[in-house]
Amino acid sequence: DSTLSALRKNLTPHKAFYELNMIAKKSGASVVNVGGNMFFEWRPVCDAWITDHRFNIRYEYADTPSITIASDFSTYETIDGARFDYNSSRKRGDKVIEEIRGSAAMDTATKTGTASYTIPEGLTYNLPSNTLFPMAHTLHAIKMAKDGQKFFNNIVFDGSDDSGPVE
Numbered sequence: 001d002s003t004l005s006a007l008r009k010n011l012t013p014h015k016a017f018y019e020l021n022m023i024a025k026k027s028g029a030s031v032v033n034v035g036g037n038m039f040f041e042w043r044p045v046c047d048a049w050i051t052d053h054r055f056n057i058r059y060e061y062a063d064t065p066s067i068t069i070a071s072d073f074s075t076y077e078t079i080d081g082a083r084f085d086y087n088s089s090r091k092r093g094d095k096v097i098e099e100i101r102g103s104a105a106m107d108t109a110t111k112t113g114t115a116s117y118t119i120p121e122g123l124t125y126n127l128p129s130n131t132l133f134p135m136a137h138t139l140h141a142i143k144m145a146k147d148g149q150k151f152f153n154n155i156v157f158d159g160s161d162d163s164g165p166v167e
Contacts, residue, residue, distance in 0.1 A: 007139050008079065013043040020057065033060040036068075042135075048078045049135045067092060073160055077133045082106055084115075084133040086159025104157055106131065115157055115164065125164040131155045 022034040036057035043050055055071040069092055076085040088100040099119050104127060106113035111130050117123040132140060137156045144152040157165040 007142055011044070011139075013041075015041040015043070030061050030063070031059055032062050034058070044079075047080075048076050048083075051075045051077075051134070075134065075159065077135050080108060081133060081136050082108055084157070084159065088160055098161075100159065100162060102159060104133070104159065106133075115159065117162065120162060123162055125157070127157055127165055128155055131157050131165050134158045 016039070018038040018040070020034070020036045020038060022031075025031065034057060036055065038056075039052070039054040041050075041052045051074065053071070053073040056068065057070075058066055058068045060066040069090060071088070071090045073088040074086070076083075078084070082105060084104040084106075086100065086102060086104075088098070089096055090098040100117065101119040102115060102117035102123075104113055104115035106127065113127040113131065115125045115127060132154050134156065137154060140154065141152050153167065155165050155167050
């Protein structure tokens with residue numbers, strides 16, 4: 001579609017570092033403070049988009065020791081929507097508590113595909129017709145907004161966890 005092609009050309013790469021701080025809490029909440037930082041980068045390369053997300057969040061509790069969670073998530077999504085690679089890890093302190101790795105492939109003719117995880121090993125999902133990967137979803141959402149559409153509903157697969165595609 002020519003509109004999506006024009007949108008692709010006009011997207012500007014983004015790199016940012018955010019500081020996160022809790023500004024309010026409910027009385028009696030077990031969490032007394034949350035803080036940390038987030039790094040996000042999105043950039044195009046020859047035939048794909050690359051994203052990198054890194055979070056470091058410290059949760060402080062009233063009656064238990066604080067916990068620091070570090071999350072790293074990176075993706076490689078081809079511009080034609082045919083391939084999507086994903087890699088994610090979460091650590092609590094120095095201990096890895098979750099690791100996700102895999103790739104997904106879409107048949108551009110049938111618009112269906114499969115996501116195959118290498119971690120956890122053997123996990124696969126069929127991707128229903130017209131499933132979008134994250135950047136394709138972003139482009140379609142922008143296009144729908146430019147076309148005056150107030151609602152946009154689609155199935156997305158982002159590989160950020162082991163729960164598969166979501167609507």
